[in-house]
Amino acid sequence: MNMKERQLAMVIDLNKCIGCQNCTVTCKTMWTNSSGKDYMYWNNVETIPGNGYPKNWQDMGGGFDADGSLKNGKIPNMSKEYGIPWEYNHDEIMSAKEFKPKTEPTWGVNWDEEKGGGEFPKDNYFFNLPRICNHCSKPSCLSACPHDAIFKRQKDGIVLVDMDLCQGCRYCIAACPYKKIYFNPQFSKSEKCNFCFPLIEEGLPPLCASDCSGRARFVGYLDDIEGQVYKLIKKYKVALPLRPDFGVEPNVYYIPPFLSPPKFDKEGNIIENSDRIRTSELVKLFGEEIYDAIKTLKNEKRDGNSELLKMLVASQDKDRFRFKNKDEANINAL
């Protein structure tokens, strides 16, 4: 079933993400800074390997099975999996009491930030994984909604919740395998990343992308064959969707981390041609296509004149964002 005419997509270069959380902060300030949204992070950057946010979201079900049927899923628990957003005793600080959280923190966004895996200093490693709603081509949240409250826009494929129709029954949250749709207990409504659609309509990129200090995010239409997004995903096939096995056809793609430092041997000497981040470990996240993608990236890196590498460097905004056809591109006005 074709739900859209055009599809916006985002490519995030994991080699450029430094985990500064600018995207998280800008999104939090813009969209989830009010009642009932305390715990929501429409954008978060988590550390791989790690449990992520909500805790162990990858094991909570949702998405579609091989037959295209909706899979059962779980709604994350606030205290166990999101972590209750704690407040500090600011009001007591003048009486020289200990500055401490009012409720005992159990889990939260970035709880296991930069913990990573491996053994220091031999082969310890981690990388950052920024996550937003994938604005899927086959959104399982939409399929699970019994009230037709979730829709996918024809003109750009952005998936939105109609607040007038949402009745807070939360089947969408069980259905989303990325757990990127959240329940607002204050309003009894589901809320999610809207890809900053009011900005998109003005020809501007989403805030998480424009505020990215590492210039790691590319945004554009999937059918714009001159665009960076098309070239990275379709031409060079180096941008891959996260957990394609969930069966929802996500539209946020990642350039896998292929520039990891070498390992050390027992004496602390560099082991030549070794990678701390093993490609075999990335397969779980990005599928079998990872092998070809990393091969292409490594080969292109050796070529001093590579179009792909220049594209990934993306020194100007217009090299990262493209919303119209080539001659209409006007993104310098940022």
Added chain:
Amino acid sequence: MHSKIILSIFMACLASANNYIPAIKVPGDVLGIKATSKAWMSANFTKIKAYPFVSIKTNDARANKLNYNSGVKDINIKVLYDGKNIAFLLKWKDKTKNISKRLETDSFADGFGIELPTQLEVMPYVNFGDKKNSVVYYDAKIGINQNYKKQNFDENQDENSTIVRQEAYKYQKFSNAKRLNLKKSNTTMDLIYKNGYWLGSLSKQLVDKFSSMNSGAFIASFSLYDGQNLQRGRLRNLTPWESIKVEGIDGGEQLIETMNEHITANAKNGEVLMLKNCSICHNYKNIRKAPKYMAPDLSFIGGYGNLSYLKESILSPNKVQVEDFTKTAHPNFSWVEANEDGKNISIMPSFDWMSQSEIDDLLTFLQTLK
């Protein structure tokens, strides 16, 4: 042989008990009355039963199971009217009080719903109407009392301070709802937990923009949500269409008679027929041969399905088509398909080839599924 036929004809006669909920006329104004109002003393409770709605399977496996096992629930009901307005009171037992909490994502609130047809003459599909016969659905749950427009959460706010969160929707098909503005229609709902019972009330004008009940009798259906059993949305306890007799207004006897139709034929033979003809697609009770999403689960269909609906579903399954549920969620199990002329038809075939006595037997068995 001869006597057998006579016996089956005799048993297939329709029995009509003429049960209805009386709407008692009271002086004064019932618009806006609360669940604890003294005005309710003027009427006696009528007991009705609400059955777990299990026709569909959602993607929350635990909720499906708890809902299935939630049991048949009694609702005690009173209806008052003052000539212009009508008010319903529902009282039901619930050991656990579940309300929405500020910092909980996976708990669900108790509540109730009242479903009314928008037209008097027709009986829509009891679970949210269809294209031709729409329904209005009112529901109320306890939510957190917080100013919606306020930007930041008020820390000094009492966490236990709650409000009745009331909503109304017009449904024209299984999942397509339109939100109605309750304030504009002078409809109010109330919900209160007292001594192990919930008391829920709804008052509205007899005739308003959305529905008209200005007749000797009308129909309504009632739903209960038990947060303990993770009930929400479709998963709930549901009554069939119940008839309500408005005292002091003539007419409606025909409607009450139709709603109370009951058939008594050979249920044993009906069970055999059901196993032979229906169990390939439909699961019910411990008969689980059909693929999970193939067709509605009929385990409680005799509970919330009125006889005329059951009859129509067997003879003219095209009359009510539920297309949305499986459209993208279970594309291999589409309940509606286009025929050669491009017209949408239900994938369930008509069983009009059965003999009258076989249909009666089948209906008798379906009525026992509750």
